[in-house]
Amino acid sequence: MECIQQNNWYMRWRWLKHLQIVDMIESVSRRALSGSSGSYHVRGAELARDRRIKTLAATVVFLDDTQHTFQLDKRAKGQVLLDLVFQHLELIEKDYFGLQYAESNSGSPSTSSNIDIMRWLDPAKTVKKQIRSKGGQFFFRVKFYVSDPSKLQEEYTRYQFYLQIRRDILQDRLQLPMNLACIIASYTVQSELGDYHSDEHGPGYLSKLQLLPGQTEEMEKKICELHKLHKGQLPADAEYNFLDHVKRHEMYGVELHKARDVTNREIQLGVTSNGLVVFFNNKRINVFSWSKIVKISFKRKQFFIQLRREEQLEVTEAMVGFNMQTYRSSKNLWKACVEHHTFFRLHSPKLRPRRFPLTLSSRFTYSGRTEFQTVEDGKHRARVERTFIRSPSKKLIHGVNQLPVPEEKGKIALAPARPPRPYDNKVQSLGSREPRPAWGEGNPSDEDEINRPHSQGGGAFSPVLGSRIISYVDDDSVIERNIYDLPDYSEPTSSPAPQIVEDGLVTIRLTPDEQGRFGFNVKGGLDLDMPILVSRVAPNTPADRCYPKLNEGDQVVYINGIDVSGMLHEHVVNLIRQSRDTGNGELCLTVRPNALYNALTGNDEISEEEPPYRYVPDAPHAAVGSDALAQSMLLLADGLASGALIAQYEQLYRKNPELASLESKKAENQNKNRYRDISPYDVTRVILMGCINSDYINANYVNMEIPGSGIINRYIATQGPLSSTVADFWQMILEAGSTLVVMLTTLVERGRTKCHQYWPNINETLTFRNLTLISTSEKTDDYFVFREFILRDINTGEERDITHMQYCGWPDHGVPSDWRQFTKFTETVRSARTGMVEPAVVHCSAGIGRTGVLVLMETALCLIEANQPVYPLDIVRSMRDQRAMMIQNASQYKFVCEAVHKAYTEGIAKPLLEFSR
Incomplete structure (x- = not known):
């Protein structure tokens, strides 16, 4: 130990002596050379200067292609840059957005080809370490795509989302069907050019705007026709509708x-x-x-x-x-x-946690x-009134759909196609609009919107305005008037003309109908921290027939002269009910309209629309709330009571016009169809792999997704086998791996054959070319028959148990006699398919009517258990996009809707605990 200490003292002494010698030499050198010479280290001085500069330049490219360079401290973290960007944009709802940069420092924006090299700026790490260079380029982007645009409180936030999605579409990151693409492009045109005017918008007026990738003349014609329908929409409305349509696509926000x-x-x-x-x-x-x-x-x-x-x-x-x-x-x-x-x-x-555990993860x-x-912060924050300039669309260069290179650091100096309108930069508050459920009522398909005849009236029309239900173009047609029994507005109505109280306020008087209903619903209240707004108006009711009629979004200021601005929601509903119980039952509403009424501007043409169907509920506890499932059940009940639910069903297309059925029309396949007009779509048809003559069978795959649960119920919807297609039927079951067959018809009805017996009798065997079928059991229970088969593959020797369920008490084109029996049968089907990922084979005679009813019922029960809203019309639409004409007639549709509602109200179906909140 002493030897080591001595050695350490010796090393320290040597180091001190060295320092003394160096100091002595420098002292001598200064004295000897003083005044006779000099030196200046140029590079060293520059390096010292660079070390003193502690800033970093970060250039951010925004969604409108403008750029701005921010100066940061070299040690600044990503959050500092984000805060500067949000401050620069004056963006309030900033949590949906982020900054992207190219990991390879290529400086190119994210596209479908280079998305893998793009990274999000981490707020917790320094900017310098992430970009690994003296300066970098960042791209302002939407990071979290809001599930519903109504959650966004600020118009400027929605505008940024609008720009982002437009960029995603133009760069092919979001690929849409042509019909949907044309619809949302028409909203872009409305936002930028305003209302369609034939004198301003002549032929080819869209050819210079870059609206869609691969833009063609045919697309422009469709966009033009749709643009005509958006008359009266402000830019904020058009952009809201743009977002409201695109959110339904499965690739939105992915x-x-x-x-x-x-x-x-x-x-x-x-x-x-x-x-x-x-x-x-x-x-x-x-x-x-x-x-x-x-x-x-x-x-x-x-x-x-x-x-x-x-x-x-x-x-x-x-x-x-x-x-x-x-x-x-x-x-x-x-x-x-x-x-x-x-x-x-x-x-x-x-x-x-403050102290990290020792881990390598x-x-x-x-x-x-x-x-x-x-969202909660937005509810308690005052609205910011601000103005901003909207960026026009890029221009097409020689007809090539390419993004032009921005000039002058990305600033685009393109003049609008028409003079600025007085409301172009005015912020329109849309935050009070109610979110619409994913399965919402009255949302026609994109194809339906395009193919409907155009209105000849001068009233404003939009396929969707905010969260409203679609107003069809042909609302003024004779057919619509017959269905909804709309009164002629030239005749006297149940309400006198509106009385203008003050600027922006109108008094409307309503008299209840024979059933004591006014025909509208309200939302909001002091307990919900929002004004009292009209949320629903039912057709052919006093609220719908008043002059002018009550509209969704109108703010109720006074009820019978009583100020309701400080009332709870329940008190407002009770106040409305009390009106019909006193005197003549007249209800006096003072409202602030959400748009200018044609009646007040002297225009005799009233813009009608097809609203949802829901009255003020009779039960106080069921007024309104956050339970979307309960609200959908109220809509279902009111639609059944008013008949409007059936009217909507009858307007739905029976077959998707864009889906072909060419295989069924081939000569070799025509004799395999039980009915000449029932044909499977080519895109979803079942293709047989093991048949020698043909791969055709009249059957479609039908998949029904249950949102929020991760469940997809898979079906094969098919016709009842013919004597010549029995072998094909079992070959289909063998190849699909199915273990459940549901039969919803008898073999003969009213003397006519509806289905061939495709199974053997008990303890008998049916033999085909490459499979055998053995019947092992048969049990009858009231209107039901349950059978068990063993299906054996002759080539592989593999055996499979097949469960066969038959509903015998259900006539063709009719409905079951008891909804409880039908619900019981559906629950039995659900129980049999527990844990089964293979499709269940379902058939009746044609494979569309009774088959569709069962699929809708099972889907609705699954939605209820998953605590999701049930909207039968959208379920039918989804089925008909996979097999034509599912649910054959209105009586079947009404029956299954009633069964769904009764199963819910009687507690037969209710949300599971894991989905209850």
């Missing part, structure tokens, strides 16, 4: 990541507000909702999700894995899932605000 599944197929994993979506060949093949995912993890290039086990299933695959391209892409997908789950599912972000957490916090 952040895609390239991957491979266990079979090494190239797939894409999409991160959304609802969960993780799997795409193959640009088609959605699976959905893993956040409610079903327990854990997300990654290891090197592998990405894993752990799913919640279902108690009903004996064995489930709890872990699902995917192979990513690189470790970096695997981690980026994991981070995207963490951020989206936190933002959309949690009330507040998970706090990072990533400690990344989302530190921003959640959507819940953003």
Whole structure:
């Protein structure tokens, strides 16, 4: 020990002597050379100057292609730059947005070709470390796509979303069907050019605007026709409708990541507000909702999700894995899932612990605000009145759809096609509009909107205005008047002319109908922190026939002279009910209209619309609330009571006009159809692989997704087999892997054959070319017959148990005699398919009427259990987009709607605990 200490003292002494010698030499050199010479280190001085400069230049490209350079401290974190950007834009609802940069520092914006190199700026890390250069270029983008635009309180926020989605469409990141693309493009035209005027908008007026990728003359004609229908919409309305349409597309708000599944197929994993979506060949093949995912993890290039086990299933695959391209892409997908789950599912972000445990795994957490916090903050924050300039569309150069290179640092100096309108820069408040459920009533398909005849009236029309239900173009037609029994406005109505109280306020008097109903519903109140607004108006009711009629969005200021601005919602509803119980039952409303009435401007033409169907409910506890399922049941009940539900059904297309059925028309296949006019769509038809003569059978795949649950009920909807197609029928079941067959007809009805007996009698065997079928049991229960078969593949020797259920008490074109028996049968079908991922085969005679009723009923029961709203018309539309004419007539549709409502009200179907909140 002493030797070591001596050695240390000796080394210190040597170092001190060295310093003394150096100081002595420098002193001598200064004295000897003083005044006779000099030196200046140029490069050293510049380096010292650079070290003193502690700023970093960051250029941000915004969604309107303008640019701005921000000066940052070199040690500044990403949050500092984000705050500067939000301050520059004066953006209030900022939590939906972020900054992207190219990881390879290529400086190019994210497109469909280079999306894999784009990274989101991490607020918690320094900017310099992320861009790895002295300066960098960032791109302002929407990071979290709001599920419904009505959640956005500020018009300027919606405008930024509008710009983002337009960019996604033009860069092919969001590919839309042509009809939907034309519809939303027409809203762009309305926002930029205003109302259509034949003297200003001549032929080809859209040819210079870049609206869609691959824009053609045919597209422009459709866009022009749709543009004519948006008369009267302000830019804010048109942009809101743009967002409201595009949100329904399955690719809306999807952040895609390239991957491979266990079979090494190239797939894409999409991160959304609802969960993780799997795409193959640009088609959605699976959905893993956040409610079903327990854990997300990654290891090197592998990405894993752990799913919640279902108690009903004996064995489930709890872990699902995917192979990513690189470790970096695997981690980026994991981070995207963490951020989206936190933002959309949690009330507040998970706090990072102060002291980290010793671990080698990533400690990344989302530190921003959640959507819940953003929306709640917007409810309690005063609206900001501000103006802003909208950016015009890019111009097409020589007919080529390319984004022009921005000039002068991205600023575009293109003049609008028409002089500015007085309301171009005025902020229109749309935040009070009620969110519309995904399965909402009265949302016709995109094809339906385009193919409807055009209105000849001068009233304003829009396929969707805010959260309103569609106003059809042909509302003024004779057909519509016959269906809804609309009165002639030249005749006296139940209400006198409106009385103008003061600027913006109108008094309307209503007298209840024979059933004591006024025909409208309200939302809002002091307890809901929003004004009293008209939320629903039922057709052919006093509220619909008044002059002018009450409209959705009108603000109720006084009821019978009583100020309701400070009342609770329940008190307002009671006040309305009390009116019909006193005197002549007249109700006096003083409202602030949400738009100018034609009656007040001297225009005799009244713009009619087809509203939803819901009255002020009789039960006080069921007035209005956040329970979308309960509200949908109220809509269903009122639609059944008024007959409007059937009127809507009868206006729905029976067959999707854009889907062909060419295979069924071939000569060799025509004799395989039981009915000449019932043909399967080519795109969803079942293709037989093991048949020698033909791959055709009159059957379609029908998949019904249950939102929010991750469940997809899969069916094969087919006709009752003919004697010549029995072998094809069982070959289809063999190839599809099905274990459940549901039969909704008898063999003979009223002396006519409806279906051939395609199964053997008990303990007998039916033999075909490559399979055999053995009947093992048969049991009869009231109107039901339950059979069990064994299906054996002769080639492989594989055997499969087949359950066969037959409903015998259901006549063709008719309805069951008892809704309880039908509901019981549906529950039995649901029980039999528990844990089954293969499609259930369902047929009647034609495979459309009774088959569609069962599919709708089972879908509705699943939606109720998942605590999701039930809108039967949208379910029918979804079915008819997969097999034509599902649910054959109005009596069948009314029956199943009544059965759904009764099953809910009597507690036969109710939300499961895991979906209850």
